[in-house]
Amino acid sequence: MKRTLAVRLLPFALALALGGCGGFNGPNEAYDGPSQTHPIAVSADTQTLSIPVPRTKSALTDEERRAVAAFADAYKERGHGAIAVSTPSGSSNTTSSMNVLVDVRDLLAEKGVALDAISYTPYQAAGADAEAPLILSYKRYVATPRPCGDWSENFAHDPANGVPPNFGCASQNNLAVMVADPADLVMPRNMTPSDAQRRAVVLDKYRKGEITGTQRDNNDSAAVSEVNK
Numbered sequence: 744m745k746r747t748l749a750v751r752l753l754p755f756a757l758a759l760a761l762g763g764c765g766g767f768n769g770p771n772e773a774y775d776g777p778s779q780t781h782p783i784a785v786s787a788d789t790q791t792l793s794i795p796v797p798r799t800k801s802a803l804t805d806e807e808r809r810a811v812a813a814f815a816d817a818y819k820e821r822g823h824g825a826i827a828v829s830t831p832s833g834s835s836n837t838t839s840s841m842n843v844l845v846d847v848r849d850l851l852a853e854k855g856v857a858l859d860a861i862s863y864t865p866y867q868a869a870g871a872d873a874e875a876p877l878i879l880s881y882k883r884y885v886a887t888p889r890p891c892g893d894w895s896e897n898f899a900h901d902p903a904n905g906v907p908p909n910f911g912c913a914s915q916n917n918l919a920v921m922v923a924d925p926a927d928l929v930m931p932r933n934m935t936p937s938d939a940q941r942r943a944v945v946l947d948k949y950r951k952g953e954i955t956g957t958q959r960d961n962n963d964s965a966a967v968s969e970v971n972k
Contacts, residue, residue, distance in 0.1 A: 781915040784888075790883050796831070796876060796877050812854055815850070824882050827864055829866045888915050
């Protein structure tokens with residue numbers, strides 16, 4: 744009789760023991776990952792470069808060429824959409840701005856920016872403005888994490904064994920700073936096309952019964968380091 748009663752009470756004893764460990768006490772204390780508790784805000788931003796164009800100007804200066812080259816590199820790394828090149832219209836420097844525009848277009852092509860990735864848009868400038876600038880712009884994304892430092896709870900006394908408010912905050916901040924392109928936090932990138940030429944080579948070797956893997960040469964080594972020996 745005593746043995747039967749003990750067996751029946753065993754599940755209740757286990758439940759009480761587990762309940763004493765704190766832990767999950769309902770949906771209000773459900774664990775959310777750092778991406779929910781410390782989300783990274785991603786917003787669109789416009790990067791611009793303004794180039795003054797006096798009426799006597801016929802080409803970019805060396806300093807401006809370096810600025811345009813750096814602008815093109817930044818666009819290829821984090822830019823989205825096209826580079827918009829805005830040229831003044833109706834001002835007294837319209838002719839000189841067209842000369843500078845040719846320099847800008849050629850330099851962007853040298854830096855690997857495709858022709859279809861550049862859009863040209865005139866803007867209305869004041870007729871008396873003899874230095875209406877040439878303006879380059881593109882859209883990029885900026886990641887902004889939440890600030891850390893929430894020490895509002897006493898970590899020395901937590902019967903519920905919950906998650907500290909700061910848990911995962913530092914990792915989220917590091918991710919926001921290190922991510923190559925914050926747009927990746929919003930949507931995945933498109934897949935690059937497959938290498939059809941390499942695929943054809945491997946299939947041809949497979950049909951001939953040859954080894955399809957990469958062959959090792961004399962420079963390859965699998966030796967284990969002996970630093971700790």
